[in-house]
Amino acid sequence: MTQIVTVQTQPFDGQAPGTSGLRKKVKVFQQANYAENFIQSVFDSVTRDPGATLVIGGDGRFHNRTVIQQVIRMAAANGYGRVLVGRGGILSTPAASHVIRKYTASGGLVLSASHNPGGPDEDFGIKYNIANGGPAPEGVTTAIHARTLEIDRWLTVEADDIDLDRIGDVEVAGMTVSVIDPVADYADLMEELFDFAAIRKAVADGFTMRFDAMSAVTGPYAVEILENRLGFAKGTVVNGTPLEDFGGHHPDPNLIHAKELHDLMMGEDAPDLGAASDGDGDRNLIIGRGRFITPSDSLAMLAANIEIAPAYKGRLAGIARSMPTSAAADRVAEALGVPCFETPTGWKFFGNLLDAGKVTICGEESAGTGSDHVREKDGLWAVLLWLNILAARQIPVDQLAREHWARFGRNYYARHDYEGIAKDGADALMAEIKDSLGVLKGHAFGPLTVKLADSFSYSDPVDGSVSENQGIRVLFEDGSRIVFRLSGTGTQGATLRVYLERYEPADGRLDEETGAMLADQIVAAEAIAGIVEHTGRTAPDVIT
Ligand code: G1P
Ligand code: ZN
Secondary structure, three states, X not given: OOOEEEEEOOOOOOOOOEOOEEEEEHHHHOOXXXXXXXXXXXXXXXXXXXXXXXXXXXXXXXXXXXXXXXXXXXXXXXXXXXXXXXXXXXXXXHHHHHHHHHOOOOEEEEEOOOOOOOOOOOEEEEEEEEOOOOEOOHHHHXXXXXXXXXXXXXXXEOOOOOOOOOXXXXXXXXXXXXXXXXXXXXXXXXXXXXXXXXXXXXXXXXXXXXXXXXXXXXXXXXXXXXXXXXXXXXXXXXXXXXXXOHHHOOOOOOOOOXXXXXXXXXXXXXXXXXXXXXXXXXXXXXXXXXXXXXXXXXXXXXXXXXXXXXXXXXXXXXXXXEOOOOOHHHHHHHHHOOOEEEEOOOHHHHHHHHHOOOOOEEEEOOOEEEEOOOOOOOXXXXXXXXXXXXXXXXXXXXXHHHHHHHHHOEEEEEEEEEEEEOHXXXXXXXXXXXXXXXXXXXXXXXXXXXXXXXXXXXXXXXXXXXXXXXXXXXXXXXOOEEEEEEOOOOOOOEEEEEEEEEEEOXXXXXOOOHHHHOHHHHHHHHHHHOHXXXXXXXXXXXXX
16 A cells, blocks of 8 residues: 655745746745645646646756656655656656657646756746646646645655666556656657658758757757757757756857857858757747847748648648737738737647647747647747758748748847846836826827737637736837736746837838837837836846
């Protein structure tokens, strides 16, 4: 008989899952009962059959192994029949999604704080994914949060830590734990989706790339797929070994944290493609020789060309983008005669649309792109789709971008982040814009006249659930737009995100500098929100 140990506990404040699960400093997770309370709240809230399978994996950051051992013991005590865990505790977020689906698990716990830094003084996170492989929808996260507020005990078994580095099955208090190869299933899936032969041929003909794994989870995946299976030269993948502190860097694939890659791509010795992924492997950065592709544009360009890839031929059903993502994808959807859905920020809102077959590809301005192959955004998938398209069309990234804009027009786009600002000021800023929504309409800010201003609310076309207060949209007569929202993933103070966009039609100014093109929108954003006054900042901390 399995001896279940019941440990008394008390609720902690602030265990409401945010945009991507529960994300806090490692020190917070290290408190007695903290991680256990949250994990038990998940196990108490989610439905599953007796003897169900649970997938566990993480991005390899500091504290990953500790929490994995905790989860294994608690899963045994909570009646799971089997746990699948990636060797070394590793599973990229998209690989975890695939493993949940492939082995019909009841769900999975993904341990990551995505692109946030790792280490004893940095960030950690736990996210629950449901049986479709995607992040738990709001109904589930609300139930988990409610449970954290009243939890008074958690369950575990007395068992030693298992050897996470040895592939194979072991038993923990009557439950089977299978340590699996974290890469193989995912790499096989990629090989089914894309024309590897065409990419291999392009490589043999001299196509070159650099992939920066940022010392995070995608290293082993990228080495296996790009170097071993596609034939790119050894050394194409840089920073390919996952480190607990990501080498002290932010594993965030943007122009600030992947500056070295950006500089290489803008220089004389640039390869044909530069790409990077984040801490847990769900984000992507795409840079052609001399040409950075914004994530919003990448979504639009991939959607316009997706049917080149074998698994997508003849089946682009629709496109979805998060509200702050530029409308570049909308232009493609319109031209191709497929629907385009505008959802709140966060991948969980795409799940229902993908499950219902309403969309095939989806994306966010924050470097997330994915499709119906899993239920998470997928960094390497986006890189491989780019590779497949470039191999088939045999044109450089820059030319592809120019041809795209000449057909659909160009959405100049930037995001300004004000990080770690006081929460009071951030809340006041949002509250004041909300109060002024009624009078904004028709108001002119320089050359920009407000056409519509609202607080974005989303009604899910599949299950009818409504999500309110998902950011403020200010749309102007000329098709440009400003969006204000507060981040749901930060671990310190508040982060204000201001999203700026301007549309130039196909016969307009297509080859200008983004900052200059958005000057009027930047002035209008300050006039509407009083950013300097509320945040005490005269400039954003990060522009992406
Ligand atoms: C951020 C991004 C959002 C993404 C999320 C998880 O959330 O903006 O698009 O889904 O990270 O990767 P935010 O901090 O804005 O709430
Ligand atoms: Zn991520």
